[in-house]
Amino acid sequence: MMTEQASNDLRARGNWNPAEPDSIECLQIVYKVAERCNINCTYCYYFNMGEDTALSRPARASVRLTEQLGDWLAHGCAELGVTRVKIAFHGGEPMLVQPAVFDKMCATLRRKVAPVAHITFSIQTNGTILNQHWVDLFRQHEVTVGVSVDGKREAHDRHRLDHAGRSTFAVTEATIRTLVDSAAGDPARLPSTISVMDHRVDYHESYTYFRELGVESMGFLLPDRNADDTEFRASGHAAKYGDRMFELFESWLAEDNPRIRIRFIDNALRHFLVGVAPGPVVRPRKDVQVLIARSDGTVTVDDSYIPALEWYSSTAVHPIASSTVREVLSDPIFLEIESLSHELPEACRSCRWRTICRGGDLENRYTRQTGFNNPSIYCDSYKVFYAKMCDLLRQNGYPAEEIARRFGDNSDNVLP
Template sequence: METVEKRMSDDPLSSILVSRSQDLSITHRGRKTLLVDPESASWAVVPKEYAAVLEALRRPLPFPVMTRRLRDFSEDSLKDLLARFFQHGMVRINGEGFFDKQELWPIPDDPPYYPFSVYLHSTDACNFRCKYCYAEAEGKGKRMTFETAKDILDRLLRELPGEFLSVEFHGGEPLLIKKTIYRIVEYGFAQARKWKKQIKFRMQTNGSLLDEEFISFAKKHRMEIGVSLDGGPALHDENRIYPNGKGTFEKVWEKVKLARSMGLRVGFLGVIDSPENYVKAFEFFTSRGVFRFKLNYNSPLGRATDNFEFPESLGERYARGLLGMVDLALEFNTASPVPCWVPDVNFFVEYLQSKERRYMCMRSPCGVGRSLLAFGCRGEIYPCEEMSSTGNFQCGNIYDEDMTIPEMVDSSTVISELRSRRIEKIPKCSVCTWRRFCGGRCLNKSFHYYGTIMREDPMCSFYSTLFEELMWKMDEHSDLARLTGRP
């Protein structure tokens, strides 16, 4: 890299051959141009006349030829501009680029790493019957016993090499086995001390069964509690209902207020069933003093496939809805002393500022089987929590004792197959401008929508629209970075 930069400044100009990066995207809007290099995930919004330099490079050109063709630029200004484009990965000098692809996007699992985040699919039962439940939970259903959870924790703490373990209770509704959860948490802390490790317990609940006893327990053990809430009564009660069809908002909000009164801060996770509801949900949460919440678009999984339609064009509409919420958040943060932070918007914005890909669901390959594992009610092992409801992609059982969990992760043909899904191998993703931003997104959703993991996410247009528009917005609003939750 240093040699190429030195060549830009020291070599005779006649020896410099300039070429445009492969697949460089050039989009004009008014007097400005958005430039995106897909492979390095570099981008810039520049004056339209600067883009003319790149548009002139339909084939490699010697620098002297460029100076003759681009008479609006002096030799020095053209050289400086090319140096800036070079550092953004948008041009190559004498065939060499600024970025090393292997350093930017290293080969996954080399060296191997092992899960630090696990999900206990603690029950298939639920007291709600939400219209879009991906687990299709209802009625009584299977429930994880303390003995099964104990055996899972024993092996995780004994066999995983990491010093920290995050354990999250999912369902169904986990609080249907509240007494069992008490025992699991107490046991987990005791075993973590034995193995000189740290453990953190989390739970995602519909909130209706929160009571003083559990709230006190959660506070004592510093559990992180997420409540599923879609917004105000009209939004929430449209889909989160009891088996008799009655809405659940009143009960859930009553329990949220109880938790708050006892000093337990709960997080919120909502599902947006229609694009225009992003703004409505934002207005509800901020009006109730909630400045951090997560909103997921409705996905073609489980019960949602019977109750909703999912045309491929839906993704762009959802993106436009979320962008409307981003505009509202920018206005809100300008006026409010407490800024609002909206996951996953924070990751979307962060990915425009950094090459680091911290969010396991937006990497290629994703964190399936390596960053996380999920365990079913009978000890079944799955590479991801979303998979634990259908039985697809089971890669073992906690009672398979012929190998350790790290050995299972290393040797599992299921995990190996799933982690072979990389953007380079997915036809549409491999040539997409946004491939290094979204990472091809969710393989489980691809499997359920298309019948194969080697397809793009069914909400592909959500990400292509969103990342492009956020780039334009970031050029106009430098304070957009505040949505990452960082200073």
């Protein structure tokens, strides 16, 4: 049930409802074109967290399904006034589809959707399959490429081995170098990286490594787990992740290069813009609405929520053959997610960092007993990171009174 706080937030957005026209600026479709993977990452939310329904779906999406998806999106964008569509080819490992099939998929989706909405393509790959044919296709269809890599060899091979237990580091690094070279100095064509963090890794070293490769856009993710993970909570490792996040911030700030983007740093620094009031920004249209499109022709909610597995498993799955975009977004689950995203857990409402943290990612707040009404399992990570970030900003000239105005002093939050 939606709380009064969340209802007020949504009313401020103009009685926002995703199934009503002009409520969404952009639809992001995470298209699972391959529902298998050629490597076996230990932390994979898609195969190694108890959610194994992908194995019951076709291993590959077809061009015919892509045609249906294109028609479905074009109709939905026209009906709802959506002006932009982002297609993120995903998996499993999306480059397990044949290059010729990928070529047809991109051409089909652009032909179907472009007359109605601006369409862009991205792909998230483990970087083990690249050849010149793929490089040419990425250039031809203006596909931005993200490569999953966890750092230098020791960090990467701790979790990202193939099914025979062999290293994937050398080929992944070679892929990044090839993509950087093929960008020929064009920042828009440079690959980005996504790394799942490990508290044992030196992230000053990782940052330097990625910059030496030529990467300018990086994502660093906390490992998937929910708030029922009592062993992790007792380990004290959450605070160590805060230290590792701060190492990245130190490295980024020291380089002082405006072209370098790290997503969690960008998100945090928005709350420090002088002249901008603290607190969540509420707009009449939602910037991006994510849907997962699967190889069997169904769509569902964002599968980043899989760590909240009991809840996620109960969410509805809709076939595109018999459901419009508007009908899918009429599912109450989307308003429930919006409500939860605007609603602080009770235990967070007096926290110094509540306006910047907002309780953390939903899946990290979930427990079987109390749902999402819990602090993030990474609560201590955020407290350490934000406190150290504020101290460093202050040392570099950011007004101390502005930090106090936005977040108070240190008296109500003792670092773990």
